[in-house]
Amino acid sequence: MNFVKRATLSLWSRKVRTLLTLAAFVAITAMALAGVLINDATARAEQDARRSVGAEVTLAMDLGSLGTGGGGFLAPRVAAATVDQLGALPQVRAYSYTTWDRVILPDGHTLVEGAEVDFMGPGGTAGVGVLDSSLLPDFRSGRLDLVAGEHLTADDAGRNHLLIEQRLAERNGLAVGDTITLTGNDETTTAEFTVTGVYQDPRPATDAEPEYGVSPANMVYSTAGGIAALGSENEGPLQVGQATFLLEDAALLAEFQEEAERTAGPALDGFVLETNDRAVQQMTGPLASVRSVTTAAAWLGGIAGAAVLALLVHLAVRQRRTEFGVLLALGERRPRIIGQQVVETLAVAALAFGLSALLVPALTERAGAALLDREAAAAERKLDAWEPPPPGSTGIDQGSDPDSRPVENADPISEMTVALAPSDLAVLGAVGLGTGLLATAVPVATVLRLSPRTILTKGT
């Protein structure tokens, strides 16, 4: 009778202890597997969310390193050529930059009546110069909708093209193909622009556009060069105030930031590259909550299960001291005695492993779905409850953070798919094997250090 057969007979004859050990093992492996599965599922869902949203890096003014000149703040500018260099990096899928200035409509044209119409003076509104209007966040999110004409693209860079809001177009009888002469902030420089697109902004005209303080109905978008041509600093290379880079993959964020800083060098002084993953965070917030809860539960359950298992094995070893002494007295080799214990533990662990692999994925799917559903509903309620600050206010005084504005088309994720991968089984196997071997071999080896007579005379 070899030690494997002895192990089998031992397990069979000690059914209650075997079942208790099995239960402890199932608890450990199930908790560990559930934790691994939830982690994997949430990570996959998060990755999918990042892919669907895309990764966005914004080159914006570094408020922490603002310089002063003549007693006032000078907004830093960066050469459009530098931005073009960064846009050509391999991590970048698309990019755009913006610059803005006050523009004044010509006589005979009027602004839509709304918020702060006098903010920019008579006929004055915000003109935003862009490289690619389709990449503006509001167009990407779908809030702004191009209803006629074409977007401004890099191909229009050398031309004075213009996108205007539908209400401004209707008020002034403008349509795609019409031309309009705008005056710059210095109220003397003028340039003729062709309307190449009309877009729709659903916000009331009485609201203030948060960034520029004018009515959304009066916002005009032009090629960056066109806006620059209206400025008093229209000599020299084109300078821009902000740029946005959409990356091929969210995983490339750090790589892009590193390479961009190396490529541009001091040209980026006064700027900071910020990753804008608000949409991803909004979508994946519930996933993170579920993951943290299940990870904590898995650790707690796993540790408690391991403690119970260690106690069971320890008690079993104490009860089996005499058996070890007898086997030693018969001349059995120590490695085979340890082998018998290990086989017994592994047999139970394998059974628990199989049970867990069979049952846990389905249970985890249900439990994970219920948890995620609850977290997603809570996140939705929070987003629905968000109120924009009153017109003309940043909202800070009212305790409202404008940056917490919900991102559109980025609903919190409420579904995930649990799938058992070979790597999960490997993790589970390693956890079970490690715990089992440690809990078995250490106490058995401790007993086997003794002489058989010592074990037999002090065995019980």
Place this chain on the structure above:
Amino acid sequence: MTSASAPLLQLSGISHTYTGGRRRTTVLRGIDHTFERGTFTAVVGPSGSGKTTLLGLASGLERPTAGAVRFRGRDIGELGLGRYRSKHAATIFQQYNLLTYLTAAQNVTCAMEITGSRPETGNRRARALHLLETLGLDRETATRNVLQLSGGQQQRVAIARALACDVDLLFADEPTGNLDEATAEGITEALRRLAHDQGTCVVAVTHSPRLAAAADRVLTLRRGRLTEQAAAR
């Protein structure tokens, strides 16, 4: 001394001391004795005189704190206590010490497997059943778990286990202690035959005058010293 001319088992200047915390108890002092093959020796003496310790040292269950136990002229420590126990020495314990998750027959075949003992027929189970039967345990009893057997039956399983191992030395600690008179008589006779017919060296610790009387030699221990070595009547 060559192994061919050396005595089967030799105890040379054996002393043994147990240490428990600061307390040291010497249970054997300067034991010298030689055991030859084909002899049946009884070890007697009052409780606490060191009989079981002597048996434990001679059977290789532990090492003496002083002196040497030599098997065919070679220190059993050098030979390896585990190897000595599995190939040359078997022990019948006073407390039976059976494997409680096995049947009576499995206990016997398990010991045969460990010691590498292989009967002439090649069938360990058949040999185990035969041995048990000769000790009064029928086939039905032999295939029951040992926990379902009486003390006397367990004692016989322990004896069968030792007899099955085909060893040079058989040590027995009170082998007839829990047996009725008739069975005890049978066991005593079996041990005698094992020594005289098969050439095994049998050493039995006992309080039984009948068993001692059946032995070839009787060793008496008192307070850890061998006080008398006498041929039995």
